[in-house]
Amino acid sequence: MKPLPIMYRLGVAISAVFLLAGCNAEEPTPTPEPTAVADTTISEAPTATAEPTPAPTEEPTAVPPTNTPAPTATPEPAYEPTFAYTTCEFGIPGNRDVRCGYLTVPENRDDVANGRTVQLHVAIFASDSANPAPDPVVYLEGGPGGDALELVPLTFNDQFASFLADRDFIIFDQRGTGYSEPSLACPELIDLTLDTLDDDLTTEEGEALYLDAVAACRARLVDEGVDLTAYNSAENAADVADLRVALGYEAWNLYGISYGTRLAQTVMRDHPEGIRSVILDSTYPLAANLQLETAVNAERAFTVFFAGCAADPACNAAYPNLDEVFAQLVSDLNDNPITIEVYNLSDRQNYDALINGDFLVSVLFNGLYSVELTKIMPKLIYDVRDGRTTDLNALVSTLLYQQQFFSQGMQLSVQCNEEVSFSVPGETMPSTAYPYLNDIFEGGSVTGQFGFAVCDLWQSGEADPIENMLVNSNLPTLILAGEYDPITPPSWGQDVSEGLSDFYYFEFPGIGHGASVSADCPLEITQAFLNDPTTEPDASCIAAMAGPSFVAPLVAGDGAAIELEPFTNADFGISGQKPVGWEEVVAGTFARGASALDQTVIIQQAGPPGIGPDVFLNLLASQLGLAEAPAQSGDYVDGNGRSWALYNADFQGFPINAGFYEDESGLLVVIMISQSEETAVLYDAVFTPAMDALTRN
Structure with a gap:
């Protein structure tokens, strides 16, 4: 799993400062640009591996199909591919x-x-x-x-x-x-998304703006030949x-x-x-017929999802009656939308995003693409209902970033040519189990009746019946x-x-x-x-597969189950403790990775003499767009008698806890990013033990 932007860019930036300072401690250290990394689980999926197997010994001969109608005969090609x-x-x-x-x-x-x-x-x-x-x-x-x-x-x-x-x-x-x-x-179309992210548009207003943007894109491409x-x-x-x-x-x-x-x-x-x-x-x-069938296909997947949580004892206990809670939440948000702050890694800007019920439906639909997102969806639904939007912030931020990896003009050309051209205006196949799905897909550019208006404008032709x-x-x-x-x-x-x-x-x-x-x-x-x-x-492995491992938040008492293990990092010359299973994604930065949205991380690093906490507090403020560097909130004396200066900050609902210990050898740093409902448990089970154990080699 790839970490999401907040904790990753902070870990990269702090690592760069320490490592550059270690190379030349007497020179001023420039503030590095964050590395652009995002999770891609909405489009495709997480890590999977397999053991290599021998190459085949026999190769079958490809035989042309026999029953498919042949395309119209064409003369010998008048070109050579190069x-x-x-x-x-x-x-x-x-x-x-x-x-x-x-x-x-x-x-x-x-x-x-x-x-x-x-x-x-x-x-x-x-x-x-x-x-x-x-x-x-x-x-x-x-x-x-x-x-x-x-x-x-x-x-x-x-x-x-x-x-x-x-x-x-x-x-x-x-x-x-x-x-x-x-x-x-x-x-x-990307500009339209960013420009209207916090606008409460009617369906008619949104469709008109979309058609204007499509027309502008088409005109530009046609002008280019x-x-x-x-x-x-x-x-x-x-x-x-x-x-x-x-x-x-x-x-x-x-x-x-x-x-x-x-x-x-x-x-x-x-x-x-x-x-x-x-x-x-x-x-x-x-x-x-994607244009006709998308709503009922989504209905099938939503039914599987709600039934999956209900059949999972832990999920059902933490998030009972999930289908009813979600339907009510969609209705409530359509009546009273909320606004959240999101971060677009493409332009490194923060945006206000308006979240109504229809948008939340699209979030769940996209989440079901990936097992890593599916398992966090029950928690996200209950969190939004209860006013916690940290997971939603992270997911919408990732969706914004992913826009740059998609050619919407190509999608329109293909779908209008060979999908919408075979559809019948006015013909619908609505969802009966979840009526909130219908407005979403009827208004889609290639999944509903609005597609006819889009394709009339795009003009990419009509495909052969084959x-x-x-x-x-x-x-x-x-x-x-x-x-x-x-x-x-x-x-x-x-x-x-x-x-x-x-x-x-x-x-x-x-x-x-x-x-x-x-x-x-x-x-x-x-x-x-x-x-x-x-x-x-051999497909026997399928029998061992189960449903998603739905995520539930840590509660009081869960900290005792978090097992710690020693680690050593040669880049910083340090040793310490980290939770078992947390992956080192950047030098000294360990991510929990419980899901594709999990921002929970512990950063443990060290710097040379002459670089004090103020450098990193200013970096923290710069990287996260804080108005000012955090002020000291207290002290912690660890088991070795060392006094750590403690600081707290908050970014888009994510609590950030930082501890600094400085002596003649330089600075030791421990920073934890967590979700608000889990901070108390992780503070005692992860953050404090990290300060106790962190030492120079």
């Missing part, structure tokens, strides 16, 4: 061996003569094996519109590194996204096929999550040559589904399997969207399938 190696546009994670380049293909293959091209940024991650299998994995990003390579520094090691055991792993930015050119990103009708799954699939040829692979394995599965199906249909196997994770069928038909194929295919998935339900994976003659289908309890990167078991099954697509993977 690939040129360049530097990587993104930060390479760790010491990975990565080669990057650009694939150049026509923007519109039906009009090659116009000379317009697109350039797709591609990264080839080298296998860890000295003798890798000849068929790499090519990853197909979701969305549509997801920026794959911009997220690599944040996600690769957690989600994809294990695939390198036996094969190269290829990630690319699809046309219109990320570092590919042209980009169909719409900063106009972009053909919006050329950004669709058929062209996208042709890009994938051209990439394999340009890179010189005889065969490879397709691996798609979410929209990436729809793209994979299109490749299976149009370009089956050279495909050894296919992995469809969180499947989006071509024949599905884009709304079941794909038939005999390519070896693995289909994965998560029980809690709110957007691509397990039934969609089963629907796709009806057109496949050689497939394995697995559903996993307790997890949501992106099953293969959500837990060890689905990843192990995925790896086994890659190693031998002709043999059904």
Whole structure:
């Protein structure tokens, strides 16, 4: 799990001050810029690992599908795809061996003569094996519109590194996204979000502003010469096929999550040559109607979620009648919205955000994508009801940051072309169990009736009827589904399997969207399938899986169960104690990581002589946007007779406790960030013992 911005940037900043000061204590130390790191659990999912397995000994032959209607015949292509190696546009994670380049293909293959091209940024991650299998994995990003390579520094090691055991792993930015050119990103829509974050708009006002921003984005792209009708799954699939040829692979394995599965199906249909196997994770069928079915799909996931908490003794005890509490909270917030302060890591600014009931519904919907967020949702619901918004602040802050990793123009082009164009105005499929879902999705740009107005404006054309038909194929295919998935339900994976003659289908309890990167078991099954697509993977691990480990806050008496263990840090030359299981995310900074929203952290560091508490108090104020540095609140004499100066602060509802001990050797620092309802327990169980134990080596 990646830490969220508050505690991470504070830990980085303090570490930098100490380490720079240690290199040259006589020179003034500049205040470092915080490193931009955010949790990505809303779009995909947390860490999962698997043991490497041997490369396959037999490779099946890809056979073209036999029943899918063939696309209209086209003449021999009047172009040759080209690939040129360049530097990587993104930060390479760790010491990975990565080669990057650009694939150049026509923007519109039906009009090659116009000379317009697109350039797709591609990264080839080298296998860890000295003798890798000849068929790499090519990853197909979701969305549509997801920026794959911009997220690599944040996600690769957690989600994809294990695939390198036996094969190269290829990630690319699809046309219109990320570092590919042209980009169909719409900063106009991001600006609209930030400009109206604290506005209490009516539905009509919000839709009018959205259409204005869409019109501005469209006008700019058209002025730049972009053909919006050329950004669709058929062209996208042709890009994938051209990439394999340009890179010189005889065969490879397709691996798609979410929209990436729809793209994979299109490749299976149009370009089956050279495909050894296919992995469809969180499947989006071509024949599905996202515009019509989203509310009822969400209803199914909400029902699973509420039932999951009710069936969990600890969750039900802490958060009884969760469905009723949530429905009442949605109604109350729609009548009387609240305002919270959030932090946007993209521009490093604080914003006021208005939270009404409809927004809270979208928060829960997004939370069910990730098992790490799902397990915190009951607590978040009760917290908001009771006036505690620290988790909500963190989640909304993360959602704001994630906007920059998405090309909304690409999403509109694809969905308007091949989804909305097959829908019928006025046709609805409302949720009956949770009516509050209907307004949310009816007003969505591609999930309800408002989509017709958006697409009338965007004008990305209408797809061939084949884009709304079941794909038939005999390519070896693995289909994965998560029980809690709110957007691509397990039934969609089963629907796709009806057109496949050689497939394995697995559903996993307790997890949501992106099953293969959500837990060890689905990843192990995925790896086994890659190693031998002709043999059904051993799925016995599914029986050991359970529902989410729902989070409940610490209460009086829970501190006794927190076990401490010794640690040593060579960077600062210190030893001390930290709670068992807390991960060192930055030198001397230990995060609890109970969920994707957990900001709880203990920072233990040391500095050279000459740097007193005032340096760090001013840094604390600067990093967290406090009006002034905190004043001393008291003293603590530890078990060794040392007197620590104590300070308290608060940031967006997160209490911050700091202790400083200074002697001739320099400064020892202990800082704890926690949630208000847990501070008293953690103060005695973690913060005070940290001061008692921290020493120089």
